[in-house]
Amino acid sequence: MFDLTGKSALITGASGGIGADIARVLHGAGAAVGLSGTRVDPLEALAAELGERAHVLPCNLSDMAAVEALPKQAAEAMGGVDILVNNAGITRDNLFMRMSDDEWQSVLDVNLTATFKLCKGVMRGMMKARWGRIVNISSIVGATGNPGQANYAASKAGMIGMSKSLAYEVASRGITVNAVAPGFIETAMTDKLTDDQKSGIMGQIPAGRMGTPAEISAAVLYLASPEAAYVTGTTLHVNGGMAML
Amino acid sequence: MSDVADRVKKIVVEHLGVEEDKVTENASFIDDLGADSLDTVELVMAFEEEFGIEIPDDAAETIQTFGDAVKFITEAS
Numbered sequence: 078m079f080d081l082t083g084k085s086a087l088i089t090g091a092s093g094g095i096g097a098d099i100a101r102v103l104h105g106a107g108a109a110v111g112l113s114g115t116r117v118d119p120l121e122a123l124a125a126e127l128g129e130r131a132h133v134l135p136c137n138l139s140d141m142a143a144v145e146a147l148p149k150q151a152a153e154a155m156g157g158v159d160i161l162v163n164n165a166g167i168t169r170d171n172l173f174m175r176m177s178d179d180e181w182q183s184v185l186d187v188n189l190t191a192t193f194k195l196c197k198g199v200m201r202g203m204m205k206a207r208w209g210r211i212v213n214i215s216s217i218v219g220a221t222g223n224p225g226q227a228n229y230a231a232s233k234a235g236m237i238g239m240s241k242s243l244a245y246e247v248a249s250r251g252i253t254v255n256a257v258a259p260g261f262i263e264t265a266m267t268d269k270l271t272d273d274q275k276s277g278i279m280g281q282i283p284a285g286r287m288g289t290p291a292e293i294s295a296a297v298l299y300l301a302s303p304e305a306a307y308v309t310g311t312t313l314h315v316n317g318g319m320a321m322l
Numbered sequence: 323m324s325d326v327a328d329r330v331k332k333i334v335v336e337h338l339g340v341e342e343d344k345v346t347e348n349a350s351f352i353d354d355l356g357a358d359s360l361d362t363v364e365l366v367m368a369f370e371e372e373f374g375i376e377i378p379d380d381a382a383e384t385i386q387t388f389g390d391a392v393k394f395i396t397e398a399s
Contacts, residue, residue, distance in 0.1 A: 201367060204360075246360060 082107035090165030094264030148198030188232035244310035260316025284317030
């Protein structure tokens with residue numbers, strides 16, 4: 078089950094904890110993977126770990142010219158893009174009343190506008206192939222909101238609305254567009270939390286623990302698989318019951 | 323009929339699965355040939371590849387009929 082042999086997957090944010098694990102799992106299912114991110118060293122290390130069928134494609138998603146070039150580079154490296162995982166994301170938290178235009182715009186640019194451009198950039202090939210999988214990594218806060226994260230929450234909710242609209246348009250072409258919305262996951266981002274903050278969070282998670290990157294990549298693998306052909310426009314929440322949506 | 327018109331007709335017939343004699347000068351892709359809006363995007367993509375040209379989005383919107391397509395492509399290539 079979930080065999081991706083012969084498929085090519087482009088993963089953004091592959092230098093981060095969740096992105097790297099998504100790349101490992103899709104690669105393990107047989108896909109060629111394009112590893113995109115801003116930091117080249119971790120991408121090179123991951124490519125070396127994976128061996129063949131792994132391609133390093135550095136890209137700064139705040140540079141719109143670079144974003145537009147990425148699907149083409151990925152297609153050249155892998156012969157096409159069958160699966161796109163928009164996983165890269167940034168935060169620039171601040172209280173709403175103190176949030177600058179730049180804090181707002183930079184988060185929207187990287188998280189939402191780059192996702193739009195990458196979806197558009199891979200669509201032609203997917204339409205011709207009559208097969209495609211797009212998995213946009215949203216967040217629980219896109220559904221629930223979070224103090225200090227008006228920009229991030231707006232971008233993550235925007236990804237869901239965009240995914241649903243695109244899912245409508247291309248469903249008849251064998252292309253599915255879905256979102257995965259992680260709750261609190263053990264990554265470098267959550268390592269920085271204090272013990273007090275962590276125990277506060279744990280109190281809100283029925284499962285009583287944080288999730289692991291592997292629990293996100295399993296959801297992505299499913300949505301990327303041929304078996305999920307009839308699942309489109311949905312958001313798969315992976316959050317230990319923190320928000321039952 | 324010109325070579326361009328023949329090639330355009332072949333693409334339209336294959337993509338939309340219509341009879342060749344339905345593809346007339348004034349036949350509208352959407353109103354007469356059963357295309358949906360995404361079909362018209364795909365037709366433009368197919369024209370671009372067949373003729374090695376680039377059809378910008380604003381020009382693509384003006385290509386509504388078989389005749390429009392032949393005219394645009396003849397002028398562009």
